[in-house]
Amino acid sequence: MSTSTSELVVGFRAAETSDRALLGGKGSGLVDMTRLGIPVPPGFVLTTACGLRHREAGSLPTEAQAAVQAHLAVLEREIGRRFGDLDDPLLVSVRSGAPVSMPGMMDTILNVGLTPDSVARLASATGDARFAYSSFEHLLSGFATSVRELPPDLVDDAVEGLDRDTAEGARQRCTALLATIEAETGSRFPAPEGQLTEAIAAVFASWDSRRARAYRRHKGIDDSIGTAVVVQAMVYGNRSDTSGSGVAFTRDPASGAPGACGEYLPRAQGEDVVSGRFESRGLGALAVTLPRTHAELAAVLDRLERHATDMCDVEFTVESEKVWILQTRVGQRSSRAAVRIAVDLAREGIISTAEAVRRIDERALARLPRTADPAPDRDALIARGIASSCGAATGLAVFDADAAAEYAAQGRRVVLIRPTTSPSDMSGLIASAAVVTGRGGPMSHAAVVARGMDRPAVCGVGPIEISADGRTATVDGRSVHVGEAITVDGDNGWLARGELELVDAEDDPDYHRYLQWRHELHDTDEEQP
Template identity: 35%
Template sequence: MTKHCYFFGGGKAEGNASLKNLLGGKGAGLAEMASIGLPVPAGFTITTEVCDLFYKNQRKYPDGLREEVAENIAKLEKTVGKRFGDPADPLLVSVRSGAPISMPGMMETILNLGLNDSSVEGLAKKTGNRRFAMDAYRRFITMYGSTGMGIPREDFDEAFDEIKEAHTRKRLGVPVGTKINDTDVDEKELALLVAKYKEIYKKAIGADFPQDPVVQLWGAVDAVFGSWMADKAVTYRRVENIKGIVGTAVNVQQMVFGNMGEKSGTGVCFTRDPNSGENLFYGDYLINAQGEDVVAGIRTPMKLSEFDKVDPAAYKQLCEVRATLEKHYKDMQDLEFTVEEGKLYMLQCRTGKRLPRASFRMAVDMVKEGLITKEDAILRIKDKDIEGVFYPIIDPAQKDELKKSYLVRGREALAAAGESVILVRKETSPEDVGGMHAAQGILTATGGKTSHAAVVARGWGKCCIVGCEKMDVDYEKGCFKVGEKIVKKGDSLTLNGSTGEVFVGGFKLIKPEPSEEFQTLLKWADEIRRLRIRTNADTPYDARKAVELGAEGIGLCRTEHMFFDTEERRLAIQEMIVADNVEQRIAALDKLLPFQRDDFAGIFKAMDGFPVTIRLIDPPLHEFVPHVEDKQRQLADKIGVPFEKIKLRVEQLHEANPMLGHRGCRLAITYPEILDMQVRAIIEAACICSKAGVKVHPEIMIPLTIDKKELQILEQRTRKVADAVIAKEGVKLPYMVGTMIEVPRAALLADQIAEVAEFFSFGTNDLTQMTMGISRDDAGKFLPDYVDEKKTGIFVHDPFQSLDQVGVGMLVKMGIEKGRSTRKDLKIGICGEHGGDLLSVIFCHKVGMNYVSCSPYRVPIARLAAAQAVIQEKRA
C-alpha cells in the first residue's frame, strides 16, 4: 500500500531533503533538520500525493489514510509523552501547509489544535499559566473558525477590539487613542473573549465549536488541502509561474509555545541578508508571541540583533543552527523558530527568497567561499533576478527636491524605488496577494522585515516599506496621516526601497548600473555557453546599450521603424505609397535613401566587428498612412496631392486580415524598387563604414518567405543591387542573404529554401500565431483562461511569452533539420520575443541553433539561459 505519512522526531526521520516534491518544502526541511540532530518538535507529514488524489477524487481521501494518520498520532504521543485530547496534559499540534515550492502565506496554518473546554484547564494547571492557556485557546478558535470554516477573520478581530475597549482600557487606565496590545489583555478578559468567540462560531456555523480533537484535526487537514486551490494561492502560482507540482503537503507537528511569557518568543530569520546579499544574520524576534504574529506584521518585532541581549544562550544556539544549515544546504536559508521558556525549537527551514541584487551577491560570495561551484551559481540565478537588477531607482540628482518632499521613513525597506499604483495598508495579509501583485509598491504601518508583506514583495522584487509606525491609515476615508500631513487616494507618492524613505510627489527614476557581482556571474556564464547572443535593435543607441549588456551582434533590425523618426521621413514613405507609377515611387524612395543609409551606418559603427541582420520592410503599407480624415487632409496638403487621392489609396490598402496579407517579401515582389532602395542603403552604409576602418558584417534578411522560387527572385535582385554598389565603391565586402522562417509552410519546405538562403532566423511571434491560429493582438480575451490552472490549464505557459515547444517547437526543429540537410553550414537563429525567455533559449540550445536575439535588456537573461542549457545538458 502507498505510504501517505512520513514521521520525524527524536533525532530520526522517515523522509529527507531529497523528497521535497513528495513532502513539500516544509516537510522535507523538518525531516532533514530532525535527522541531523537539530531541535525540531516531533510530527509527521501527509504527502502532496494525497492532495493530488483529494482533488482527483472530488475531495475524498485515499483508502487507509485515516488509519495511517491515527497510527502517526499514536507514534507522536509516544515520542512526546502526551496524549491527544488528554484533559490534564494535552498534546497540542500545529497543522500547516507546505508546497514543494515556497508560497509564503498563501495556504493555511492552524495552531494549538487539540484544545477544548476541558484540556484548556488542564493546560493552565500544568503550565501554571492560565493567561497563556486562554490565549492559546482564543488563537485556536480564531484560526480554526476563519481558516477551517470560512468565518470572516474580521468578526473575531472586532470582538477582540470590543474586549480591549470595554475591559482592558478601563483596567489599565490607558487614554483613548493609545493603542492596546494583545499582550495587555489579562486571563479573565481572555476567558470572556473565548466565550465570545464560541458564540461567533455557533452563530456562523450553526453548531458548537468542536470539542473532539480528532474532528478538529480532520477539519484542519481539509482546510489546508482546500487552500491549495484558494484564489490567493492560484494567483500566487500564476504570478510566480509555478508549474508542474501536484499540490501541498500537510505537516502535523507538536506545538511549542512562544506565548508563555517574557522568556518565550518566536522569530523568523535568514542566514544572510536577503536584501543586500551580505553575509549577515538577518531577521525579527517577537517576545511572548506565536509565529503568526511575526508573519502577519500585526506587532512590530525587534531586530534579530537585539535578541542577543534578551536571551544570549538561545541566540548563541540559533547562530550555531544558522551555520550548520547554511553549510548543509549550501544556500541562504529562511528559518522559523520558537523559544519556549528559554529552549530553542526549529520549526522551518527552506531556501530563502531574496532580492535580485542579493541573488548575485550571494551566488558569487558562496563560490568564493568554496560552498558552491561556478556552475551551481549560474543555475541558481533566475530570469526574474536579472530583470530585477534593472528595476528603476530615484535619480540622486534630485536630492534637494527630495528633502522638501520627505514624509516618513519605514522601519524596513526592500527593492528599488517605485511609482504607479502603491498599496497602502495597516498590515497586509495573504488575502491582499492580488492587490500586492498589481501594485508597483507596498507601504504598511506595521510589520517587520520578515512580515508577510516583506516576504512576498521580496520574492516579487517589488518595492516594499513596512513598519511606518507614524502612519495612521484610514480605510473608510481612503487616506493616511503622518502628523499633520494627509495623503489621499490618488495622490502621488515615491517610495525609496533602498532607504525606507517615503516622499510626496513623483520623481524621476533611472535604471541602475549592474553590480560587480552581476558582471562576474555573467562573465562565468559567457565562458560556458555555446549559443551566441544577439539583440533586436533599430537604433545606434539600442545597439550600444545591447553591446554594454553583452550582445554579440544584431539578430533583427527592423527597417520600417526608422520611417517614423521624423516628419520628413514619414512624408517620403507616404509619398511613395500614394505614387501612381514606378517613377514616382523611385523619386520618393530616393528621398528615404540617405536617411536609411545614415541609420545603418550608425548601427554598423555601434556593432563594430559583430554581425548585423537587417530585415527588409515587413508591415503592410496601410500602417504608414493616416486613417482619420483630418490627418489625411493634412497629408494631402503637405505632399501636394488631392485629398480624394489619399482617401482612395487608403481604402485600396485596407485588408481584412493584414497579418496574412500584402506584407513582407510580398511587398518586394509587387514593388521591387522598395527592396532596391533598402539594399542599396545597407550596402552603401557598409562600404562607407568599411572604408573608415569599421569591421562590418551585414546580413540581409527577407521576411515572410513561403517558397523557394519567391526567395530566389528576391535573393537574385538583392545580390544584383548589392554587388553593383560594392563594385562601384571598390570595397571587399562579404555579406549574407537569408530569410525569416515565420510561416509554417516555410518550415515544411526548409530544405528547398535552404538551397537559396545562407541563414534562417525563426520569427517565432508570427510562427506561433500562424501555427496555433491565435492572433496575438486578440489573445487577451481568452488565452488567460487557457493558462489558468483553476479554469482549464490547457497551456502551461502563455505561448507568446514562452515558446510552445511541443507544437511550434516541433516546426522549428523540423525546419532546422531539413534546412541543414541541404546546407550543412546553415546559420540559424531566433528573433521573436522568445529569444529572451529562459525556457525558450534552453530549447534553442537543444535544437542546435547558432544564436538567439532579443531586446537589449533581455540580453543578460539569454546569456544566463544559454549557460544553464550547457550545464543541464552536462549533468543530465
C-alpha cells in the same frame, strides 16, 4: 492509480526519502533536519499524494485516516502526552507544505486539541492562565478564519477592545471567539478528533484558495502539484518571558549582505511575527536577553546554510530558552540579493563559479531594481520607515487590494499603502509597483512577498489611517489622496510625493563580477571541442 499507505502519511523519523515532490518543502526540510540532529518537534506528513486523493474525493481516504491515528499514537508515546487528554494534552499544529515555496499563501492552525474544558485544566495545572488562554485564542482564531471560513474582520470585531496581555483578557477573548464560531456557523466547537479532521481538510483546501491561485498564476506554478500537510507537536513561544517566536534568514534577503538577520517576538506564536501587527525585535535583541539561546540559533543557521549551500529562510520557536526549528527552506530574495549571494557563496568556496552563474537567470538580471536619485526634499517627503525590499518605484497611491488590481488592469502603476497586509491582499500586492505598510518590518508578510516579486517595500512608517470612503489616508500624520503620484525607495526606507527620477542600479560590483564569470564560462564552453 493506487497509492500505498506508506506514501500517504510519513513520519519525520521513519521517512525513507526527503523528496520535496512527495513531502512538500516543509516536510522535506523537517525530515532532513531530523536526520541532521537539529532540534525539530516530532511529527508526520500527509503527503502530496494524500492531498491529491483528498482533492479528488473531498475527504481523506480511509487508509489515510487510519494512518493518521497510527502516527498520532507514535507521537503520543514520543511526547509522553495524549491527544485529547483533559489534564495534560498533546497539542499539534496543522500546516501546509507545498513542493514550491508559497510564503503565507495557505493556512495554518495551531494548538489543535485544546477545548473549553482542557484549557481551564491547563491554566490550573501550569499556574499560568495567560499562557493557556492565549494558546486557546490562537486555535480559535485560526479555526474561525481557516477552517470555518469566517471573515477576518468579523473575528477581529469579536475581540475588539478586549485586553490580550492579561490572563483575564485572554480568557474573555476566547469566550467571545467561541461564541462567534458557534453563532455564525450554527454548530458547536468540535472535540479534539473533530478539530484535527477539519483542520487537515482546511489546509488541503487552502491550496485552491483565491490568494493561492493568484500567487501561482503570477509565479507560473503548476496547479496540479498540490500540497502536503504537516502535523507536528506544538512547542510554545508564548510559554513565558523566556519564550518567543521568530523568523531568520542566514543572509539579508533584500541586499544579499552576509550575516544572519531576522525578527523575534517574545511570548508569541505562529503568524504573530510575520503579520506585521506587533512590534517585533531584531535578532540582536535576542542576543542581549538570551545570549545562550542566540548562540544556539546562530550555530543552527550556519549549519543549515552549509547543508543547503544557499541562503535559508528559517522559522523558529524558543520555549523556555530552548531553540526549536519549525521550518527551513531556500529563502526568497530580491534579484539584487540573488546576484550578491551567488557571488559571495562562490568567493567563500561553498559553490563553484559555474554554479553561481547558473543560479542567476536572465529574468533576474532584467529585474535588477532601480534606485531613486536624488533623495526627496523635506516638503515632498511623506514618511520614513524600515527599508524592507530594495529598489525604487513610482505609482499612484491606492489603499486597498481591490483598488490596486482595478488600477493595474487599466494599465496604471500603483503603490499599495496599508496599515498592514495579510495573505488576503495578494491580488493587490501582485498588481502594485511598490508596497508601504504602517506596521511590520523586513520579515512581515508584505516584505517577504514584495522581495519575491522584486517590488520595493517600506514597512513600519508609523500610523496609517484610511478614511471611511477610502479616498484619503493619513500616513504618519500626512495626508495622501487616492491617485496621487508617489515614489517609494525600498533601499533607504522612505516615500515621497511626486514621480522622482529613477536610475538603473548597474554600478554594483557584484553584478559586474557575475558578468565577468558568465563571459569567462561562455568563452570556455566555446573552446570545448
